[in-house]
Amino acid sequence: xxxxxxxxxxxxxxxxxxxGLKALEKEPITSARLxxxxxxxxxxxxxxxxxxxxxxxxxxxxLVYRDDFFEVLALCWLPGQRTPIHSHDGQLGWVTVVQGELxxxxxxxxxxxxxxxxxxANRNGASAxxxxxxxxxxxxxxxxxxxxxVVDRRQTTHQIxxxxxxxxxxxxxxxxxKPIDSCVQFDESTRCCERRQLxxxxxxxxxxxxxxxxxxxxTGTAA
Numbered sequence: 001x002x003x004x005x006x007x008x009x010x011x012x013x014x015x016x017x018x019x020g021l022k023a024l025e026k027e028p029i030t031s032a033r034l035x036x037x038x039x040x041x042x043x044x045x046x047x048x049x050x051x052x053x054x055x056x057x058x059x060x061x062x063l064v065y066r067d068d069f070f071e072v073l074a075l076c077w078l079p080g081q082r083t084p085i086h087s088h089d090g091q092l093g094w095v096t097v098v099q100g101e102l103x104x105x106x107x108x109x110x111x112x113x114x115x116x117x118x119x120x121a122n123r124n125g126a127s128a129x130x131x132x133x134x135x136x137x138x139x140x141x142x143x144x145x146x147x148x149x150v151v152d153r154r155q156t157t158h159q160i161x162x163x164x165x166x167x168x169x170x171x172x173x174x175x176x177x178k179p180i181d182s183c184v185q186f187d188e189s190t191r192c193c194e195r196r197q198l199x200x201x202x203x204x205x206x207x208x209x210x211x212x213x214x215x216x217x218x219t220g221t222a223a
Contacts, residue, residue: 014043014051018065018072021175025069029177031092031150038094038148042173045098048074050205052171059083059162060201071179073200075160077102077170082161085134085186093151093176097144100170104149105139105159109186109193130193134186142172 020041024033045052051062051074059081064072077100085107095104110133134157142149151158162170182197202208 014047017041017043021070031152034094035148035150038096038175039146042096048098052076053202053207054078054169055201063200063203066179069177071176073174075172075174077162079162079164079167083159085159087184088151088156089180089183090156091176091178091180095149096173097142098171098173099144100164100168101141101143102170102172103139103141103161103163106137107134107157108137110135131191132193
């Protein structure tokens with residue numbers, strides 16, 4: 001179980017937020033219950049400050065808490081940073097923006113027109129990724145207004161990007177059930193999908209010297 005730092009913000013403390021999640025584990029976890037919970041109990045920016053850690057090379061996945069049922073992350077985005085297009089393995093997710101603004105693009109995977117050619121290349125020693133195309137379904141801007149976006153089992157393929165022109169950076173709080181250890185990512189240069197292990201930039205407010213798996217193998221390049 002991941003240790004959580006406890007601070008005294010204007011709203012809920014991180015410890016209070018985690019305690020509430022543990023209480024929810026005693027009953028069936030539904031998306032409606034979690035939307036209401038995150039909207040009412042999300043920690044303030046002051047509470048999340050120990051977990052707001054930035055990485056100049058890519059957006060930072062900062063682990064706040066993890067157990068068998070939930071994973072809580074504070075993601076930090078400098079201008080221009082974005083995830084690859086990726087799936088969530090059918091897991092449920094809830095996202096709220098704490099600072100700044102992000103754009104979320106929803107996609108679906110479609111059969112590649114170059115499938116036969118790429119498959120032949122793979123047999124000849126090229127990339128072993130699965131050839132596929134993506135279709136943009138819609139996009140939406142998410143701001144720090146307290147609203148909660150849902151990643152459900154019907155639409156789990158998306159990309160998140162920070163398009164801001166300032167240098168303040170954006171922060172988002174992500175809650176997943178159950179924790180996500182790997183995901184399918186779409187490589188826009190090769191037009192292929194590959195499964196990748198995820199990595200954390202920090203855990204319990206401490207930057208990791210090198211990317212490492214979480215308590216169950218995880219962390220790093222997708223939200």
